[in-house]
Amino acid sequence: MESSRVIIVGAGPSGLTAALFLTRAGVPVTVLESRTGLYDDPRAATFHPPTMEMFAESGVTKRLHELGILCPRWQFRGRDEGVIAEFDLGILSDITPYPYRLQCEQHKLVAVLAEMLSTSNIFAIEYGANVETVNQTADGVTVTTSEGRTYRGSYVVGADGGRSVVRKSQDIDFAGFTYQERFLVVTTTTDFEQLGFAYSCYVSDPREWCALFKVPGKGPPGVWRVVFPTEPEAAAEDLLDYTNAERRLRAFVPSAEPHPIVHTNLYTVHQRVAATYRVGRALLAGDAAHVNNPLGGMGMNFGIHDAVSLANKLARVLKGESEDLLDLYDRQRRYVANAFLQAMTIQNKRILEEKDPQKRDERMQEMRETVADPAKARAFLMRTAMFEGLRAAEQVA
Ligand SMILES: Cc1cc2nc3c(=O)[nH]c(=O)nc-3n(C[C@H](O)[C@H](O)[C@H](O)COP(=O)(O)OP(=O)(O)OC[C@H]3O[C@@H](n4cnc5c(N)ncnc54)[C@H](O)[C@@H]3O)c2cc1C
Structure with a gap:
């Protein structure tokens, strides 16, 4: 079985999820991570129901429930209008044991996965292993790090994020576009629940949209993260400055007292999908295969589903089934990345930033009608909670 060892590049949510499912299927895995430890950038925080279903058997879902905050309702709002529609995931309780979003920072998931994997005797992880080259023959792959270390395996999985070296090593095109504006994330201890906000909210505004959600932070009562678009020409240091961030927050929610700021982050955001997820023995998953804006909280979930x-499929191939399964993986996951992940996140941003007053009114009206009609609300939640995309992937032959 050792000759089947799979090399995974990247110890983020996608890489460690692949490692967990492979080792649980008896496949030996080595993860190579360029950082000297696990990455603690909080980035993603929303887990959708299908992701919790996938992680249930391994016990990860139980751990996430111990660490996270349940968010059964989320709101679509207008900045001046207030709540336009409040969606209750409870209406999906007949199809999932997890009819809610679970809010928990992604670095906590990564720590849980690493802890679980550490008990497996067929799992190895190397930190400070910055992969530079990937070569393959008919029999296997050879991966070399910038420190000159070489690793051999049966397949290599590129789970090394948006700038994936594995993807580039195989000359795989990554077509799409980059937004001009960067996204600013401001973390505050202000309690938006007191002001009528659900734990996850999307706020439409033609001047400055925003999205906000509550995360556990360092423990109860938790903190709120507020995402704003920024002016393309603004200097990063000005955007990240706490006084400026507080001013931006106060313009959004007026307050006699300053909002306490605990953190600011700035992200460049792209919409791209790899031209293929497979070249021979090299495979892509997660942000290495697709990147998107964070509105809807889908990138990490999608990478986990990949x-x-x-x-x-790879475990089955290593046990003797046809490699066609790996092409099926490519077709299924790439199709839904384009038809769902890209389409939905691009649309989510357009709705929030719509400047044409008539179109904006129409969008608001659509949201009101959707939430008021049980059949429409259910269809909408099946799509936004990521069930529909998963089912569509299964249909791809
Ligand atoms: C502000 C923000 C909010 C978000 N919110 C959500 C959300 O709520 N829900 C959601 O689903 N998604 C969300 N996302 C998206 C989510 O963060 C990403 O989709 C997710 O991190 C992808 O995981 P990954 O494991 O594929 O890649 P990454 O998390 O990027 O991990 C890649 C790993 O590979 C390592 N690596 C890179 N290059 C090399 C190399 N050459 N050699 C070895 N190791 C290497 C990196 O150090 C890193 O550890 C958000 C993103 C942002 C920016």
């Missing part, structure tokens, strides 16, 4: 699909 990783589960890939690990299940």
Whole structure:
């Protein structure tokens, strides 16, 4: 079985999920991570129901429930209008044991995965291993790090994020676009629940949209993260400055007292999908395969779904089934990345930033009608909670 060892590049949510599912299927795995430890950037914080279902058997879902905050309702709002529609995921309780979003920072998931993997005797992880080259023959792959270390395996999984070296090593095109404006994330201890906000909210405004959600932070009562678009020409240091961030927050929610700021982050945001997820023995998953804006909280979830699909198929191939399964992985996951992940996140941003007053009114009206009609609300939640995309992937032959 050792000759089947799979090399995974990247110890983020996608890489460690693939490692967990492969080792649980008996496949030896080595993860190579360029950082000297696990990455603690909080970035993603929303887990959708299908992701919790996938992680249930391994016990990860139980750990996430111990660490996270349940968010059964989320709101679509107008900045001046207030709540336009409040969606209750409870209406999906007949199809999932997890009819809510679970809010928990992604670095906590990564720590849980690493802890679980550490008990496996067929799992190895190397930190400070910055992969530079990937070569393959008919029999296997060879991966070399910038420190000159070489690793051999049966397949390599590129779970090394948006700038994936594995993707570039195989000359895989990454077509799409980059938004001019960067996204600013301001973290505050202001309690937006007191002001009528649900734990996850999207706020439309033609001048400055925003999205906000509550996360556990360092423990109860938790903190709120507020995402704003920024002026393309603004200097990063000005955008990240706490006084400026507080001013931006106060313009959004007027307050006699300053909002306490605990953190600011700035992200460049792209919409791109790799031209293929497979070249021979090199496979892509997660942000290495697709990147998107964070509105809807889908990138990490999608990467986890890639990783589960890939690990299940790769384990079967390593036990003797046809490599066609890996092409099926490519077709299924790439199709839904384009038809769902890209389409939905691009649309989510357009709705929030709509400047044409008539179109904006129409969007607001659509949201009101959707939430008021049980059949429409259910269809909408099936899509936004990521069930529909997963089912569509299964239909791809
Ligand atoms: C502000 C913001 C909010 C977000 N919110 C959400 C959300 O709520 N829900 C959601 O689903 N998604 C969200 N996302 C998206 C989510 O963060 C990403 O989709 C997710 O991190 C992708 O995971 P990954 O494991 O594929 O890649 P990454 O998390 O980027 O991990 C890649 C790993 O590979 C390592 N690496 C890179 N290059 C090399 C190399 N050459 N050699 C070895 N190791 C290497 C990196 O150090 C890193 O550890 C958000 C993103 C942002 C920016």
